[in-house]
Each structure stands twice: as structure tokens, then as C-alpha cells.
Amino acid sequence: MTLQNYEQKSAAIKDRFIDAKRKDPKRFEARLAMSWSNWGFGREELSRSLERLAGEGLKYVELHGNHYGPDLGYKTGPTAALLKQYGLELSGVCGMFSDDNDLSSNRGIERQEAIYYIQRELDFTAELGGHYLLVVPGSVGRPDPYDSAEFDRSVETLQIVAPAFAKAKVRAAIEPIRSAEVSLVRTVADAKRYIAAVDREWVDRINGDVYHMQSEEPHIPSAILEAGDQLVNLHLADSNRCALGEGSMDVDTMIMALYLIGHNSPGRFVTPEPLGPGGAPYPAMNGYPDPAALDKLVHTTVTTWREREDVVRAL
DSSP: OOOOHHHHHHHHHHHHHHHHHHHOGGGGOSOOEEOOBGGGGTTSOHHHHHHHHHHTTOOEEEEEOOOSSTTOSOOHHHHHHHHHHTTOEEEEEEOOOOGGGOTTOSSHHHHHHHHHHHHHHHHHHHHTTOOEEEEOSSOTTOOSOSOTTHHHHHHHHHHHHHHHHHHHTOEEEEOOOOTTTOSSOOSHHHHHHHHHHHOOTTOOEEEEEHHHHHHHOSOHHHHHHHHGGGEEEEEEOOTTSSSTTSSOOOHHHHHHHHHHTTTTSTTOEEEEOOOOSSSOOGGGGGSOOOHHHHHHHHHHHHHHHHHHHHHHHTO
């Protein structure tokens, strides 16, 4: 029986993975570094969240970029102490971009707020030793464009704040988001074009998200290969945006693609962000979660990922 188109692409990646592993096995010795994006945990105490992640053997966490003003958000000293207590390191910070801090806005006050927000998050990320700050070029939740100039405004705004990334030695990780949620930069190709337009040092990485890639890319593992060494982090969830193992996502081929691009090198991460099915998940950011449900979510996801990675590494 003839393979379907996506199966042909996956089979080609598997052949390429096996051949590369046979030719240079040392390249595949290091495992992929797993983090976890905590903003889906809502108002849960950070200590409880970190305890959960450490209990599953994780070494990294991606923290919610919650410094929406100078008096808001995680404080550096207490956060550093908690990370040390639970043996965790900061992989990066998940920047949150809305109409209030939109790099592409047609209102200057919102673009200025985006600059202030990025500066605050960079200070926090740098002080805690994080590797990247996730940046979305436009407001998440606004799928309709302002006008034909929003791409250029976004580029111009990020260029203004770009020196702060170089000073902090933190990478800007541009995240493509599905077209139901944003008006610009929806694919890996879009992100590459945007990065090239900004053309600034340290603004050179991509944060992929398999949930959005499922909507916008023809084949997720191929999109990972397209991102190549620009990919600094990959957000993970299953096809239904639930825990890995509870949907139909081709986890094995994604893992093969990640190894092929050298994503098992230092400073690169895979980061579960299973926010659940349905519409916008953002209300959960400000609500109280069910700790037992989160315990199960993390355990199922981490266990599934490790099992599938073991299977792939044994090929």
C-alpha cells in the first residue's frame, strides 16, 4: 500500500536519522534537555510548581513572563532561592504579548509598553541565567491585521530594543502562532523572514510550538528541520493540546528531527506547554488550578516523552 504524503516525509526523516546515527553515534549521545512552561499553572504558588517539576526529575523551567509593570511579577532574589532549593535552572522566559504591549500596534503607547516590558523581562532573565526570551511579533488574540504596515512597525520596535538583548546576553526567540490568534508570523518561514528583517545581534532564534505548527505547517518534523539551528526551544503538547500520549502527535519523528538539527546541544530545550483543548487558554493564567490534575499532566507528559526518546535513541 502506498504511504500517505505525511508518512513518506516521516519515513524519509527516519531513514536520515538512522543513517546519521550510524555514521556519527557520538553526535547522538547527549539527550534533549526538557523544561516546562509554568504559566499554565495559573496562580499556583511557584514553590509548589517547582516541587512538582523537580519531583519528575526535570532540571529546567520556563517561567511566565509576568513583569507587566515595575511592581508586578516574580522577584529575582526569592525566585533564585526557590530554583536553588529545588535544583532547577531557568531555561528561558515565556514573553506574553497582548494588545497592551503589541510590538506591531498602530498606537505608539502600546509599542512603547512592549519595549518597557521586554526590558523588564530581559533584566529578570539575565539575572537568573536564562537563555532566551520568547517574543511574539504581534498581539496574541488579534488575528485581524491593523493595516499593511504592521510587520514593519513590529520590526522597527524590536530593532529599538534589540541592544538590550545583546547587553543581557539573552536570545530573542521569535514564536510563530497559528492564524486564528495572530495577524503576522505564523510559520517557521515567517519567523525566519521576520528575523532577517530585524537583522540585529541576539535577535536570531525561533521558539517553535507544535500546537501552532499543527495548524500552519504541512508536516511538523519537516518544519523542525527547516528551523534548524535557529530553533532554541520547542513547546510541546499532543494533538489535542493535552498531555503527550493522549493524542495522535507523531512524537517519535519530532524527536528524530530534533536530534538531526543538533537540538541536544547546550542551551536548547524542549518545553511542554499542554494548555488543554478548546479556545483561548489564557484565562487559566490568572485562575486557581487543580493541583492533582497538574500532577497527572506533568507525570504523563514527562513519562511519555522519556519513553519515546528511549525508543528513538535505540534505533
